[in-house]
Amino acid sequence: MRRTTICRSSRAAVLALAALPLLWRVLPAQDTTKTRDTTQAVQPQDTTQAAAAFQGQVPSSHTVSRGETLWSIAQMYFNDPLLWPEIYRLNTAVIEDPHWIYPGEILNLSEMATLAQGGDTLTAVPQDTTSAAADTAVRAAPGDTIAALVPVDTAAPAPVDTIPADTTQLVVEAPPPNLTESNETIFDRRRTNQQVVQDVLRSYIHQPYRPVRAGEFYAAGFLSEAERLPWGQVLGATEKPAIHRLSESTSAHTFAELAIKPPHNASYHVGDSLLLARLDPGLETGNWGDVVVPIGIARVTAIEQQEVLTEVVAQYGRIHEGHVAMPLEPFRDPGQVRPTPVSEGLKGKLLRARDPHPIAGAQQFFFIDKGRRDGVTVGDVFEVYKPREDYPGGASEEVRGVLMIVHTRDRSATGLLLRINNPALDDGLPVRLIKKMPS
Numbered sequence: 001m002r003r004t005t006i007c008r009s010s011r012a013a014v015l016a017l018a019a020l021p022l023l024w025r026v027l028p029a030q031d032t033t034k035t036r037d038t039t040q041a042v043q044p045q046d047t048t049q050a051a052a053a054f055q056g057q058v059p060s061s062h063t064v065s066r067g068e069t070l071w072s073i074a075q076m077y078f079n080d081p082l083l084w085p086e087i088y089r090l091n092t093a094v095i096e097d098p099h100w101i102y103p104g105e106i107l108n109l110s111e112m113a114t115l116a117q118g119g120d121t122l123t124a125v126p127q128d129t130t131s132a133a134a135d136t137a138v139r140a141a142p143g144d145t146i147a148a149l150v151p152v153d154t155a156a157p158a159p160v161d162t163i164p165a166d167t168t169q170l171v172v173e174a175p176p177p178n179l180t181e182s183n184e185t186i187f188d189r190r191r192t193n194q195q196v197v198q199d200v201l202r203s204y205i206h207q208p209y210r211p212v213r214a215g216e217f218y219a220a221g222f223l224s225e226a227e228r229l230p231w232g233q234v235l236g237a238t239e240k241p242a243i244h245r246l247s248e249s250t251s252a253h254t255f256a257e258l259a260i261k262p263p264h265n266a267s268y269h270v271g272d273s274l275l276l277a278r279l280d281p282g283l284e285t286g287n288w289g290d291v292v293v294p295i296g297i298a299r300v301t302a303i304e305q306q307e308v309l310t311e312v313v314a315q316y317g318r319i320h321e322g323h324v325a326m327p328l329e330p331f332r333d334p335g336q337v338r339p340t341p342v343s344e345g346l347k348g349k350l351l352r353a354r355d356p357h358p359i360a361g362a363q364q365f366f367f368i369d370k371g372r373r374d375g376v377t378v379g380d381v382f383e384v385y386k387p388r389e390d391y392p393g394g395a396s397e398e399v400r401g402v403l404m405i406v407h408t409r410d411r412s413a414t415g416l417l418l419r420i421n422n423p424a425l426d427d428g429l430p431v432r433l434i435k436k437m438p439s
Contacts, residue, residue, distance in 0.1 A: 060110040066103045211379035212406050214331045219316045220365055220407040220414040221354050224289035235259040236321035252319040258310045260325050268308050272300045273328040334379045345433025352427050359423045368431050371411045380405045381435035
């Protein structure tokens with residue numbers, strides 16, 4: 001087998017070790033963080049680059065010469081040795097350690113040249129120190145941060161790295177104003193006082209007036225007037241409770257399914273609306289029948305053999321088995337007309353409150369003994385009053401409340417209490433028409 005001899009003598013190793021000091025002298029490294037000693041001999045610089053620096057023109061690149069440092073290069077081109085970190089930042093691919101650079105390395109200055117010729121960071125401006133305008137500082141263009149003035153000496157230019165920085169003519173832009181911290185966003189813009197007032201006034205302009213709404217009409221209740229109404233029987237909610245209950249009674253809520261047994265010979269169809277109500281005892285005197293108190297509205301969803309299934313779409317009270325249901329009476333919207341004041345209007349009397357509890361405030365329902373056959377319509381306004389006493393020194397007339405009619409029957413009507421002046425709205429007090437809806 002053929003053998004290859006790499007080294008059989010120690011002479012090669014000795015020669016390699018002897019050559020190391022010679023190589024070290026050829027490419028010495030410089031500490032770039034320290035300025036050069038001006039007493040040492042300065043090597044000749046590139047005259048083209050030096051001339052460009054004195055004319056305020058920064059080249060796109062620079063070749064490192066022996067004895068140069070980043071400090072001196074920044075001083076030569078930008079008249080500010082403290083800008084050496086910017087040169088290092090642009091040449092991290094060439095310079096491993098900013099403290100050491102080597103002759104022959106090509107440094108990129110293109111980005112700093114652009115800034116120097118009109119960028120946003122600094123501007124190198126030549127200045128003739130022998131002219132009369134030497135004391136005038138040249139300001140940077142709008143948006144610039146620093147404008148450095150480079151003096152030009154036409155007599156005998158000193159080495160560039162020995163020119164001291166002219167810090168007396170640096171023009172620094174004023175800091176931005178202090179901004180107070182706030183949690184407001186662009187969506188939380190404060191309205192002016194004028195906008196607030198306009199919003200308030202706008203709510204009162206062209207506001208539609210509706211004397212009676214559908215909800216008030218269906219929730220009012222009425223007197224049956226001893227009429228035989230087509231009541232069906234509420235069987236209860238079809239959904240069984242998940243928790244065992246001791247009571248067999250069930251209650252239904254809005255959107256729950258409710259089973260209803262229709263009356264004999266009744267014909268219900270899918271989509272029909274039914275009024276759910278409870279029947280309270282009527283008046284002790286007079287043939288006024290039961291008090292019908294609405295508790296909800298249901299819509300038929302399915303027809304079974306013995307019952308109909310409905311869905312509760314509105315609820316005014318607790319719904320459970322034992323209540324009654326009948327076809328919903330259609331509501332005739334009176335529109336946006338307003339009642340007209342009348343004098344010496346229709347007179348009647350207050351029958352009773354729909355609910356037997358004490359009066360706590362307005363928005364309660366009362367029955368009067370005047371109805372459709374007397375010309376009473378939905379939207380009419382009555383006032384409840386106590387007549388003046390006919391003996392000398394007696395009390396004068398007192399208005400105790402104002403009612404607006406929200407439901408009418410043949411001989412009676414239901415009024416919603418709008419204003420209460422005296423809670424003593426006793427049964428039998430006289431009422432009179434003060435505002436009449438146009439016919």
